[in-house]
Amino acid sequence: MTPETFEREMQVRLGPHYRLRWSDERHVWCIEHKVGRKIDFPGDSDRAIRLRDGYHLVLETLPSNLFICPECHFPTPLEPFEKQEVVCDYCKLHGSKRRHIAAYFPLVDRTLTWLEQWHPRRGAAIDQELQAHNATLARDRARARGNVAEDAALDGWSRLIGSVQFGYTKRGTPHQFGAD
Protein backbone atom coordinates (compact mmCIF):
# COMPACT_ATOMS: atom_id res chain seq x y z
CA MET A 1 0.00 0.00 0.00
CA THR A 2 1.10 3.56 -0.50
CA PRO A 3 0.99 5.78 2.61
CA GLU A 4 -2.17 7.41 1.22
CA THR A 5 -4.03 4.14 0.61
CA PHE A 6 -2.85 2.79 3.98
CA GLU A 7 -4.24 5.84 5.76
CA ARG A 8 -7.54 5.63 3.86
CA GLU A 9 -7.91 1.93 4.63
CA MET A 10 -7.03 2.56 8.30
CA GLN A 11 -9.77 5.19 8.53
CA VAL A 12 -12.29 2.78 7.02
CA ARG A 13 -11.34 -0.03 9.41
CA LEU A 14 -10.47 1.84 12.62
CA GLY A 15 -12.39 5.06 12.25
CA PRO A 16 -11.91 8.59 10.95
CA HIS A 17 -9.98 9.65 14.09
CA TYR A 18 -6.80 7.92 12.90
CA ARG A 19 -4.11 9.37 10.71
CA LEU A 20 -0.68 8.49 9.34
CA ARG A 21 2.00 11.17 9.58
CA TRP A 22 5.68 11.17 8.65
CA SER A 23 7.90 12.52 11.42
CA ASP A 24 10.75 14.68 10.14
CA GLU A 25 12.05 14.74 13.71
CA ARG A 26 12.45 10.98 14.19
CA HIS A 27 12.27 9.66 10.62
CA VAL A 28 9.45 7.28 11.41
CA TRP A 29 5.84 6.89 10.39
CA CYS A 30 3.48 7.88 13.19
CA ILE A 31 0.02 6.38 13.52
CA GLU A 32 -1.90 8.91 15.56
CA HIS A 33 -5.36 9.09 17.08
CA LYS A 34 -7.42 12.24 17.56
CA VAL A 35 -8.17 12.66 21.25
CA GLY A 36 -8.34 16.27 22.21
CA ARG A 37 -9.02 19.83 21.34
CA LYS A 38 -6.27 21.70 19.57
CA ILE A 39 -3.85 23.48 21.86
CA ASP A 40 -1.53 26.22 20.70
CA PHE A 41 2.06 25.06 21.15
CA PRO A 42 5.13 26.55 19.45
CA GLY A 43 7.71 24.66 17.40
CA ASP A 44 8.01 21.84 14.85
CA SER A 45 8.60 18.91 17.22
CA ASP A 46 6.31 15.87 17.09
CA ARG A 47 4.94 16.91 20.47
CA ALA A 48 4.10 20.41 19.21
CA ILE A 49 2.43 19.05 16.07
CA ARG A 50 0.34 16.57 18.06
CA LEU A 51 -0.74 19.17 20.62
CA ARG A 52 -1.62 21.67 17.91
CA ASP A 53 -3.65 19.10 15.99
CA GLY A 54 -5.13 17.36 19.07
CA TYR A 55 -3.66 13.90 18.35
CA HIS A 56 -1.77 11.37 20.44
CA LEU A 57 0.66 8.70 19.32
CA VAL A 58 -0.53 5.14 18.87
CA LEU A 59 2.43 3.59 17.07
CA GLU A 60 5.76 4.63 15.61
CA THR A 61 7.09 2.49 12.81
CA LEU A 62 10.39 2.64 10.97
CA PRO A 63 10.29 3.01 7.18
CA SER A 64 12.33 -0.22 6.80
CA ASN A 65 13.23 -3.26 8.90
CA LEU A 66 16.62 -1.77 9.76
CA PHE A 67 16.99 0.01 13.05
CA ILE A 68 19.83 2.52 12.72
CA CYS A 69 21.58 3.08 16.04
CA PRO A 70 21.38 6.79 16.94
CA GLU A 71 24.77 6.54 18.70
CA CYS A 72 26.92 4.84 16.06
CA HIS A 73 24.62 4.37 13.00
CA PHE A 74 25.16 0.60 13.01
CA PRO A 75 22.09 -1.16 11.52
CA THR A 76 20.17 -3.88 13.38
CA PRO A 77 17.54 -5.88 11.47
CA LEU A 78 14.12 -6.08 13.16
CA GLU A 79 11.38 -8.69 13.13
CA PRO A 80 8.32 -7.06 11.57
CA PHE A 81 5.00 -6.67 13.44
CA GLU A 82 6.37 -6.39 16.96
CA LYS A 83 7.78 -3.73 19.22
CA GLN A 84 11.29 -4.69 20.22
CA GLU A 85 13.99 -3.71 22.62
CA VAL A 86 17.17 -3.28 20.60
CA VAL A 87 20.68 -3.38 21.99
CA CYS A 88 23.11 -2.30 19.28
CA ASP A 89 25.87 -4.91 18.81
CA TYR A 90 28.51 -2.35 17.94
CA CYS A 91 27.71 -0.24 21.03
CA LYS A 92 27.63 -3.42 23.14
CA LEU A 93 31.16 -4.26 21.95
CA HIS A 94 32.20 -0.84 23.20
CA GLY A 95 30.65 -1.32 26.58
CA SER A 96 27.34 0.54 26.19
CA LYS A 97 24.21 -1.32 27.26
CA ARG A 98 21.76 1.33 26.08
CA ARG A 99 18.44 -0.14 24.95
CA HIS A 100 16.16 1.31 22.31
CA ILE A 101 12.52 0.56 21.64
CA ALA A 102 11.86 0.15 17.93
CA ALA A 103 9.28 -1.40 15.66
CA TYR A 104 8.81 -2.13 12.01
CA PHE A 105 5.18 -2.39 10.97
CA PRO A 106 5.12 -2.22 7.17
CA LEU A 107 2.21 -0.30 5.66
CA VAL A 108 0.26 -3.44 4.83
CA ASP A 109 -3.02 -5.11 5.73
CA ARG A 110 -1.52 -7.09 8.63
CA THR A 111 -0.55 -3.90 10.43
CA LEU A 112 -4.17 -2.75 10.24
CA THR A 113 -5.27 -6.07 11.73
CA TRP A 114 -2.70 -5.64 14.51
CA LEU A 115 -4.03 -2.13 15.17
CA GLU A 116 -7.64 -3.37 15.27
CA GLN A 117 -6.70 -5.95 17.89
CA TRP A 118 -4.42 -3.72 19.87
CA HIS A 119 -6.41 -0.48 19.76
CA PRO A 120 -10.03 -1.50 19.35
CA ARG A 121 -11.48 1.26 21.56
CA ARG A 122 -14.51 2.80 19.96
CA GLY A 123 -17.67 4.63 20.91
CA ALA A 124 -18.02 5.16 24.67
CA ALA A 125 -14.40 4.24 25.38
CA ILE A 126 -13.15 6.85 22.92
CA ASP A 127 -15.53 9.44 24.40
CA GLN A 128 -14.14 8.75 27.87
CA GLU A 129 -10.59 8.99 26.62
CA LEU A 130 -11.46 12.28 24.88
CA GLN A 131 -12.94 13.74 28.04
CA ALA A 132 -10.00 12.67 30.19
CA HIS A 133 -7.54 14.07 27.65
CA ASN A 134 -9.43 17.37 27.41
CA ALA A 135 -9.51 17.65 31.20
CA THR A 136 -5.72 17.18 31.29
CA LEU A 137 -5.27 19.82 28.59
CA ALA A 138 -7.53 22.24 30.49
CA ARG A 139 -5.50 21.63 33.68
CA ASP A 140 -2.22 22.20 31.82
CA ARG A 141 -3.56 25.42 30.31
CA ALA A 142 -4.78 26.64 33.72
CA ARG A 143 -1.37 25.83 35.20
CA ALA A 144 0.40 27.65 32.33
CA ARG A 145 -1.82 30.70 32.90
CA GLY A 146 -1.10 30.48 36.64
CA ASN A 147 2.64 30.49 35.97
CA VAL A 148 2.37 33.55 33.75
CA ALA A 149 0.32 35.37 36.41
CA GLU A 150 2.86 34.34 39.06
CA ASP A 151 5.77 35.59 36.95
CA ALA A 152 4.01 38.91 36.39
CA ALA A 153 3.24 39.20 40.09
CA LEU A 154 6.84 38.39 41.07
CA ASP A 155 8.14 40.83 38.50
CA GLY A 156 5.85 43.56 39.87
CA TRP A 157 6.85 42.63 43.41
CA SER A 158 10.59 42.94 42.72
CA ARG A 159 10.02 46.30 41.07
CA LEU A 160 8.03 47.40 44.11
CA ILE A 161 10.75 46.15 46.49
CA GLY A 162 13.36 47.93 44.36
CA SER A 163 11.57 51.25 44.49
CA VAL A 164 10.81 50.91 48.21
CA GLN A 165 14.47 50.20 48.97
CA PHE A 166 15.50 53.09 46.78
CA GLY A 167 13.03 55.39 48.56
CA TYR A 168 14.26 54.38 52.00
CA THR A 169 17.88 54.76 50.98
CA LYS A 170 17.20 58.20 49.69
CA ARG A 171 15.29 59.36 52.70
CA GLY A 172 17.52 57.49 55.11
CA THR A 173 20.80 58.95 53.91
CA PRO A 174 21.71 61.93 56.10
CA HIS A 175 24.28 63.20 53.59
CA GLN A 176 21.52 63.88 51.11
CA PHE A 177 19.00 65.56 53.38
CA GLY A 178 19.72 68.24 55.88
CA ALA A 179 23.47 67.55 56.05
CA ASP A 180 24.48 71.19 55.58
Ligand SMILES: [Zn+2]
Ligand atom coordinates in the same frame (compact mmCIF):
# COMPACT_ATOMS: atom_id res chain seq x y z
ZN1 LIG B 1 25.31 1.63 18.28
